[in-house]
Amino acid sequence: MTLSLLDRPVDWGPADLVDLDRYPILNLDTGAGAALVAEVRARMAETVLCALPGFLKVSVVPRLAAETEALVPLAYRGPAEASPYFFNYGSGLESLPADHPRRRKTPRIMSQVAYDLIPETALIRRLYEWEPLAVFLSRALDVPRLYRCADRFQALNLSVMGEGGCQQWHFDTNESNITLLLQAAEAGGEFEYVPLIRSEEDENYEAVTRVLDGDASRVVRLAQEPGMLVLFRGRRSLHRVAPCRGKRRRLQSVLAFNSRPGVLGSHESNLLHYGPRVALFPRPQPASRAAE
Numbered sequence: 229m230t231l232s233l234l235d236r237p238v239d240w241g242p243a244d245l246v247d248l249d250r251y252p253i254l255n256l257d258t259g260a261g262a263a264l265v266a267e268v269r270a271r272m273a274e275t276v277l278c279a280l281p282g283f284l285k286v287s288v289v290p291r292l293a294a295e296t297e298a299l300v301p302l303a304y305r306g307p308a309e310a311s312p313y314f315f316n317y318g319s320g321l322e323s324l325p326a327d328h329p330r331r332r333k334t335p336r337i338m339s340q341v342a343y344d345l346i347p348e349t350a351l352i353r354r355l356y357e358w359e360p361l362a363v364f365l366s367r368a369l370d371v372p373r374l375y376r377c378a379d380r381f382q383a384l385n386l387s388v389m390g391e392g393g394c395q396q397w398h399f400d401t402n403e404s405n406i407t408l409l410l411q412a413a414e415a416g417g418e419f420e421y422v423p424l425i426r427s428e429e430d431e432n433y434e435a436v437t438r439v440l441d442g443d444a445s446r447v448v449r450l451a452q453e454p455g456m457l458v459l460f461r462g463r464r465s466l467h468r469v470a471p472c473r474g475k476r477r478r479l480q481s482v483l484a485f486n487s488r489p490g491v492l493g494s495h496e497s498n499l500l501h502y503g504p505r506v507a508l509f510p511r512p513q514p515a516s517r518a519a520e
């Protein structure tokens with residue numbers, strides 16, 4: 229099925245992928261475009277997540293999913309478990325009690341295709357590199373400008389989860405996270421989050437511990453559908469992907485943008501998440517550091 233779909237060439241550009249009738253992102257200054265920006269901003273001001281269902285046209289989603297399926301063999305498995313603060317690579321943790329959330333690890337069963345392994349012709353990459361998307365997201369997130377992440381591995385990722393696949397409870401280090409689901413699991417695989425569980429001043433370890441212990445009373449669930457664009461502020465909101473069930477893989481693209489140009493990830497993080505091949509590349513001197 230996958231191969232026959234990809235056998236048929238298409239001449240779609242990025243603008244052909246987005247449902248511009250529903251999300252008129254090419255004209256944000258007046259009418260429906262301005263209303264869309266205002267609506268997303270209002271939503272992001274009142275909560276930490278804004279979902280735009282049907283951002284991709286229904287007719288293009290199967291092809292983006294098929295292209296991603298074809299890249300699955302290039303996905304790297306990455307760490308099998310991690311703590312909510314997973315970019316703290318173990319330093320100084322010995323002094324904390326064994327049940328401290330910084331020492332608690334939960335399963336991470338997923339693999340990722342790194343940006344440099346996604347062909348330039350792949351539709352999801354063409355969409356990611358399309359300037360009007362960055363402009364729309366910057367307006368929606370109310371920042372002066374967004375730049376695509378400069379990291380050769382992290383900029384755009386395809387996250388792959390099979391049966392039992394999941395992502396551990398964690399916080400992001402970046403302020404905002406943009407995802408676009410391309411294929412849903414047969415069941416499970418919901419995005420779960422606890423809005424603003426911590427602040428810049430208070431880590432609120434007690435509440436984090438309760439969530440890790442299974443308390444779902446403050447957990448919000450988002451049932452994503454393929455083609456849905458999600459804007460999420462995950463720096464202070466604990467979140468995870470619940471276990472996937474069924475044969476069909478959950479395939480999601482993760483689009484990294486920064487408010488500064490030239491942002492790179494850390495070498496250590498890239499080694500962990502994209503594998504030993506990372507060491508084969510020259511270690512770049514970052515103009516600015518991404519979220520580790």
Ligand SMILES: [Fe+2]
Pocket residue numbers: 398399400405462467
């Ligand atoms: Fe995250």
